[in-house]
Amino acid sequence: MTPRASTVARPMRFAAVALLLLAMAGCATAPSVAPQRSALAHWTPSPNFNARKAQLIVLHHTSIGDPAAALRVLSTRNSEGPVSAHYLVEADGRIDQLVDDNARAWHAGASRWAGMTDINSSSIGIEIDNDGNSPFTQPQIQALVNLLADLTARLGIPREAVVGHGDIAPGRKNDPSVQFPWATLARYGFGLWPDPTLLPAPPNFDSLAAMRLVGYDVGSPRNAIIAFHRHYRAMETDALDATDAAILYSLQRKLMAPRQ
Ligand SMILES: [Zn+2]
Incomplete structure (x- = not known):
């Protein structure tokens, strides 16, 4: 009995060792942080970012009212310096993602919120395509609500931690404008209301x-x-x-x- 048991056990031991070696090889080559991208958005990457972890979501309006032009500004070097955001929500509800959720996009500038000063390092930036005067569209707000649900669930950001650029840069920024429906967002459970x-x-x-x-x-x-x-x-x-x-x-x- 003993020799037979040993011949059965040996191939199993080899298989176990081989699996362990494979797993170790996997650990050695796996990236330390998995990419974080929304399944709701089209990945159109911008090179303008650094690595970091988010605790806050900051909403903007583009002031442009032209999604193609906004995508260009958010993905290139501009005369006033490079800018970016993680997402752009267009008027028809299409969502573009330009920067990985784990990376630091350049959207907040000189800002302050709850004692934090380097807001780019601690936030997700969402640009909403709007000229700064017109109402936001219903498909756009629905897409934004879906994106906020996705981000807060996936990244563990508190649902009330959604603010405007104007909130974190008073006197310097005024977006999103008075047209932005914060009360509607609150009905979906986003933002402090x-x-x-x-x-x-x-x-x-x-x-x-x-x-x-x-x-x-x-x-x-x-x-x-x-x-x-x-x-x-x-x-x-x-x-x-x-x-x-x-x-x-x-x-x-x-x-x-x-x-x-
Ligand atoms: Zn802004």
Whole structure:
């Protein structure tokens, strides 16, 4: 019995060793980070990026209103220097991906959010094809919502961590414009949004401190208020009122509530 058992076992041992060697060879040659690309988008790579990991999603409008021209700007060296974004969402709902999700695209510029300053290193940038004045199209917003669902699930980015370029660069950037439907995004569960029924803020409520808690750089209160108004009230005025305080009180309660 013993010799027979040994002749059966030997080929199995050789097979196990061969499999182990194959696995080791695989480890030695496998890339350390797998490419992260959305199945929803056409891969049209831009060379303008560095490597990094995302925690935030930043939305832009292109100001161009011509997807071919926008793709050119996002993939080439321009007179004002090279720029890029991970995605471009066109008016008809087509999504182009220009930079791998694990790489650092060049879309935010000098920005600040929740104490972070190198936003390019910590964010996904999504350009939305729009001239800066017109309404965003329904297929475009639906495509954006699908992309946000894909990105937050795949990359583990919190669903509320979706902001505008204007939010992170107050006084310098104003995109996406007041036309952008933040409330629609909130209905799909993206971005930080107040409760539908607002409670009045308590006496002595500090709206600027609440804005800082939300993430805004309040170094220039006027610029921060304009950015906050663009995002939450579709207007660009610079004086805080009772409605702002109620919105900020709601946002503050959401941010300070224990996570489910
Ligand atoms: Zn922008």
